[in-house]
Amino acid sequence: MPKKTSLQDVSVLSSAKNGLTYLTANDWALIADKASRLQFKAGDYIVRKGKRTHGVYMLLKGTAAVHLPQGGAPVIGPGEVCGEISFIDELPATVDVVAKEAVEAFYLDRPTVQGLFELFPHLGSRFYRSLASSLSRRLRELISPVGAPAAKGE
Numbered sequence: 001m002p003k004k005t006s007l008q009d010v011s012v013l014s015s016a017k018n019g020l021t022y023l024t025a026n027d028w029a030l031i032a033d034k035a036s037r038l039q040f041k042a043g044d045y046i047v048r049k050g051k052r053t054h055g056v057y058m059l060l061k062g063t064a065a066v067h068l069p070q071g072g073a074p075v076i077g078p079g080e081v082c083g084e085i086s087f088i089d090e091l092p093a094t095v096d097v098v099a100k101e102a103v104e105a106f107y108l109d110r111p112t113v114q115g116l117f118e119l120f121p122h123l124g125s126r127f128y129r130s131l132a133s134s135l136s137r138r139l140r141e142l143i144s145p146v147g148a149p150a151a152k153g154e
Helices: 007-015 025-034 084-089 110-119 121-143
Strands: 036-040 045-047 055-061 064-067 096-099 103-109
Touching (some): 007 025, 007 055, 025 103, 055 084, 055 110, 084 121, 110 121
Antiparallel strands (some): 036 103, 045 096, 055 103, 064 096
16 A cells, blocks of 8 residues: 655655756655655764665755765755765765754665666656756865856856
8 A cells, every 4th residue: 555645745855946856746756655754863874974875865854964075064955865876876975964953854775766767767767867967066066166156058
């Protein structure tokens, strides 16, 4: 029997400015139906540097700090993902991600993701395009000077 997925959860995920932007509301409903819902307390590690994630986390509520090796800790929030680098390359995580407050997140492990993509290939295409876009944006934020324009066609 399918899980009850809150329309609010799907709305948070599908409307997030820095989330997986190419996924549709229907994509999110499929993902939410298969994902595990996890809760973290303030100070809990969501992703631990040096450990494989075996999946990807999508924040629903709360915020988390991404502790970068060069210093600094950008904050991610509802609709954003973490653990995606380890998920993509199947290597240990490159950073710690720590809950700044109570966090609720969906977690999708690799076998579940692969099963979804076998059934819905276009979902896989939009998912990976969204991850590429998100990682590109994060990389630009790291290497661009503060206040640099980020619009297309510069």
